[in-house]
Amino acid sequence: MSEENKTIENVTNSEYKWGFVTEIEEDAFPKGLNEDIIRKISEIKQEPEWLLEWRLKAYKHWLTLKEPTWAKVKYESPDFQDIRYFSAPKQKPKLNSLDEVDPELLATFEKLGIPLEEQKLLANVAVDAVFDSVSVATTFKETLKEKGVIFSSISEAVREHPDLVKKYLGSVVPYTDNFYAALNAAVFSDGSFVYIPKGVRCPMELSTYFRINAAETGQFERTLIVADEGGYVSYLEGCTAPQRDENQLHAAVVELIAMDNAEIKYSTVQNWYPGDKDGKGGIYNFVTKRGLCETNAKISWTQVETGSAVTWKYPSCVLKGDNSIGEFYSIAVTNNYQQADTGTKMIHIGKNTRSTIVSKGISAGFSDNSYRGLVKVHKSAEGARNFSQCDSMLMSDKCGAHTFPYIEVDNNSSTVEHEATTSKVSEDQIFYLNQRGIPTEDAVNMIVNGFCKEVFRVLPMEFAVEAQKLLEISLEGSVG
Amino acid sequence: MITIKNLHAKVAGNEILKGLNLQVNAGEVHAIMGPNGSGKSTLANVLAGNEAYEVTEGEVIFNGKNLLELAPEERACEGIFLAFQYPVEIPGVTNSTFLKTAIDSIRKYRNEPEISAKEFLALIREKAALLDMDNKLISRAVNEGFSGGEKKRNEILQLLMLNPKLAILDETDSGLDIDALKIVSKGVNHFRSPENATIVVTHYQRLLDYIVPDFVHVLYKGKIIKSGGKELALELEEKGYDWLKTDEVEAV
Ligand SMILES: Nc1ncnc2c1ncn2[C@@H]1O[C@H](COP(=O)(O)OP(=O)(O)O)[C@@H](O)[C@H]1O
Ligand SMILES: [Mg+2]
Numbered sequence: 001m002s003e004e005n006k007t008i009e010n011v012t013n014s015e016y017k018w019g020f021v022t023e024i025e026e027d028a029f030p031k032g033l034n035e036d037i038i039r040k041i042s043e044i045k046q047e048p049e050w051l052l053e054w055r056l057k058a059y060k061h062w063l064t065l066k067e068p069t070w071a072k073v074k075y076e077s078p079d080f081q082d083i084r085y086f087s088a089p090k091q092k093p094k095l096n097s098l099d100e101v102d103p104e105l106l107a108t109f110e111k112l113g114i115p116l117e118e119q120k121l122l123a124n125v126a127v128d129a130v131f132d133s134v135s136v137a138t139t140f141k142e143t144l145k146e147k148g149v150i151f152s153s154i155s156e157a158v159r160e161h162p163d164l165v166k167k168y169l170g171s172v173v174p175y176t177d178n179f180y181a182a183l184n185a186a187v188f189s190d191g192s193f194v195y196i197p198k199g200v201r202c203p204m205e206l207s208t209y210f211r212i213n214a215a216e217t218g219q220f221e222r223t224l225i226v227a228d229e230g231g232y233v234s235y236l237e238g239c240t241a242p243q244r245d246e247n248q249l250h251a252a253v254v255e256l257i258a259m260d261n262a263e264i265k266y267s268t269v270q271n272w273y274p275g276d277k278d279g280k281g282g283i284y285n286f287v288t289k290r291g292l293c294e295t296n297a298k299i300s301w302t303q304v305e306t307g308s309a310v311t312w313k314y315p316s317c318v319l320k321g322d323n324s325i326g327e328f329y330s331i332a333v334t335n336n337y338q339q340a341d342t343g344t345k346m347i348h349i350g351k352n353t354r355s356t357i358v359s360k361g362i363s364a365g366f367s368d369n370s371y372r373g374l375v376k377v378h379k380s381a382e383g384a385r386n387f388s389q390c391d392s393m394l395m396s397d398k399c400g401a402h403t404f405p406y407i408e409v410d411n412n413s414s415t416v417e418h419e420a421t422t423s424k425v426s427e428d429q430i431f432y433l434n435q436r437g438i439p440t441e442d443a444v445n446m447i448v449n450g451f452c453k454e455v456f457r458v459l460p461m462e463f464a465v466e467a468q469k470l471l472e473i474s475l476e477g478s479v480g
Numbered sequence: 481m482i483t484i485k486n487l488h489a490k491v492a493g494n495e496i497l498k499g500l501n502l503q504v505n506a507g508e509v510h511a512i513m514g515p516n517g518s519g520k521s522t523l524a525n526v527l528a529g530n531e532a533y534e535v536t537e538g539e540v541i542f543n544g545k546n547l548l549e550l551a552p553e554e555r556a557c558e559g560i561f562l563a564f565q566y567p568v569e570i571p572g573v574t575n576s577t578f579l580k581t582a583i584d585s586i587r588k589y590r591n592e593p594e595i596s597a598k599e600f601l602a603l604i605r606e607k608a609a610l611l612d613m614d615n616k617l618i619s620r621a622v623n624e625g626f627s628g629g630e631k632k633r634n635e636i637l638q639l640l641m642l643n644p645k646l647a648i649l650d651e652t653d654s655g656l657d658i659d660a661l662k663i664v665s666k667g668v669n670h671f672r673s674p675e676n677a678t679i680v681v682t683h684y685q686r687l688l689d690y691i692v693p694d695f696v697h698v699l700y701k702g703k704i705i706k707s708g709g710k711e712l713a714l715e716l717e718e719k720g721y722d723w724l725k726t727d728e729v730e731a732v
Contacts, residue, residue: 426568433578433582434553435561439585450571450573
């Protein structure tokens with residue numbers, strides 16, 4: 001690499017250090033979307049007939065839908081015929097052994113801090129890595145198998161556990177749900193599948209790492225997690241993408257099913273490329289995430305959102321079973337020209353269902369950050385309780401913070417509480433910390449970390465540390 | 481320790497300090513008194529480097545260094561400490577995290593290693609006990625939900641933890657009942673040593689019964705118009721400021 005290129009790399013890395021591109025030969029489909037493309041995806045994946053049928057139905061439905069426009073975000077709508085719907089590293093990875101994975105790919109994940117060689121991994125985290133459209137490696141499979149836990153790519157699960165997949169796929173987020181959910185159902189390429197058998201506590205954290213590499217390619221992954229009665233799992237999700245001038249689309253669907261007495265903890269650190277300082281490039285992140293709770297079950301969504309040019313995302317809980325619990329803890333950071341419209345939906349159906357929403361929005365630069373949340377209490381949900389806390393912090397005079405709480409209560413034995421605050425990082429606070437010897441960058445980080453504390457507290461340890469660092473990088477130089 | 485010469489400073493476009501001179505040596509305690517609005521907090525903020533205040537003229541030499549050239553955090557690391565008249569709240573950041581970060585930042589500036597968790601805990605327990613502070617306040621967020629008195633006590637805790645060279649106390653007595661006043665004074669007297677110095681800003685004589693100053697200065701309309709020993713404070717208590725206003729200021 002020439003001296004000049006090195007310098008350029010250093011400069012760009014200091015802004016988004018995951019922005020490199022892996023030089024790897026890819027098998028990619030031509031651009032555009034039609035039935036043939038969908039058939040080809042299904043064929044490559046050796047899918048059963050029912051799945052192809054489902055994809056085609058979803059596609060036909062999608063054709064009847066219009067892109068949603070109600071979110072408080074402005075962007076040029078993607079040209080869906082100008083996107084490649086499938087791209088995979090050429091040497092087809094065999095999923096049985098890491099030795100057969102292209103060393104270039106292993107090196108990429110190594111560079112991202114996601115070593116896939118099991119002996120090098122952090123103790124107690126099993127990883128599935130998805131590169132462009134396919135899963136390249138899943139670690140610790142054997143250890144998990146002993147407990148009966150299934151953790152694999154969804155493509156593999158379709159082949160190995162077709163009954164489980166058929167039973168639950170689309171059961172929480174049907175393809176009719178919304179525009180992007182329909183698109184995802186039609187073209188989803190890969191993602192993770194987890195099944196926790198009855199009464200099993202998953203012995204380690206499960207983690208999926210998503211990476212978009214190829215240009216002009218969309219990523220449409222689909223994750224399905226089922227915790228059978230009394231099961232428990234903590235699942236982590238991370239993601240990055242190269243720095244590119246054009247916008248790339250990411251439209252994922254995540255479905256969680258927590259059966260009676262089961263618990264699922266789902267944590268995300270979303271760090272897709274956010275675009276440059278002038279708002280050029282970046283990922284459009286349009287994601288549907290929803291969980292279903294049966295009796296006494298619990299689902300917690302925790303998210304730290306620092307990336308993407310545009311985010312549209314509302315991880316939700318359907319509290320169907322009596323006494324079930326839904327939680328949503330979120331930190332959303334926007335800087336430069338990023339836009340985020342994110343929040344949650346808590347649907348109370350069962351008796352004595354409880355939900356907690358803690359949302360922390362931090363806006364800097366010229367960005368726009370909105371919380372949008374729905375708390376719906378059905379007539380059947382006697383004694384339901386919700387508590388929502390939505391706090392916004394402004395780091396500049398040019399950014400925006402908005403809160404759109406929707407509350408629908410059809411039942412008078414329930415309690416719904418909503419609190420919201422907006423604050424600005426004040427010069428007085430920074431001066432106070434400066435006066436105690438703390439430099440301004442550290443002072444801002446300290447104030448922001450304090451603001452986000454309730455959310456960091458519920459993140460798994462290693463993730464919390466990573467998330468804190470990410471926040472610092474995202475907000476570098478945003479005050480003063 | 482610190483030499484202030486002909487200091488002029490503006491805030492929001494108005495000149496507040498109009499040629500202030502002051503010399504404070506190691507081992508001394510100076511009291512600065514004066515009616516509301518005379519510029520006492522302005523002086524404290526200018527010395528600490530608050531950017532809302534603009535110095536237009538004059539110089540300040542602190543232990544041989546040109547203080548006015550330094551950033552606020554550098555001044556703190558050099559040994560300037562300001563106990564704020566109105567301490568701010570930092571939600572979600574515990575007192576102990578904040579204080580450990582502060583100590584380590586100062587140590588880093590001086591190329592010293594970080595304080596160990598053990599050493600830190602021992603130190604904070606000792607100082608909190610001296611100030612009769614509940615341990616709960618240490619693990620609570622900085623000043624969040626603290627009463628006025630607790631905030632002032634927390635400032636003195638920070639003073640004792642950071643052990644600066646020059647402490648500037650801005651109206652640390654205001655809002656304190658007599659018991660709290662005694663405890664805060666005990667903390668300050670504990671801090672006093674031949675190596676450091678203290679500037680006590682107040683407009684009540686009462687505090688000076690407990691923190692006995694070596695010198696008392698009267699600040700009025702941005703200038704020191706009279707200096708004396710501790711008896712000057714008593715005289716001010718008795719006569720107020722009016723007798724000074726008439727002869728001295730009008731003459732200048
Ligand atoms: N941040 C500020 N903005 C505008 N005016 C200020 C500010 N701080 C102080 N002042 C003004 O400067 C003058 C001196 O204030 P201050 O130094 O706080 O006095 P003191 O502490 O002696 O009561 C007052 O007239 C006050 O209104
Ligand atoms: Mg004052």
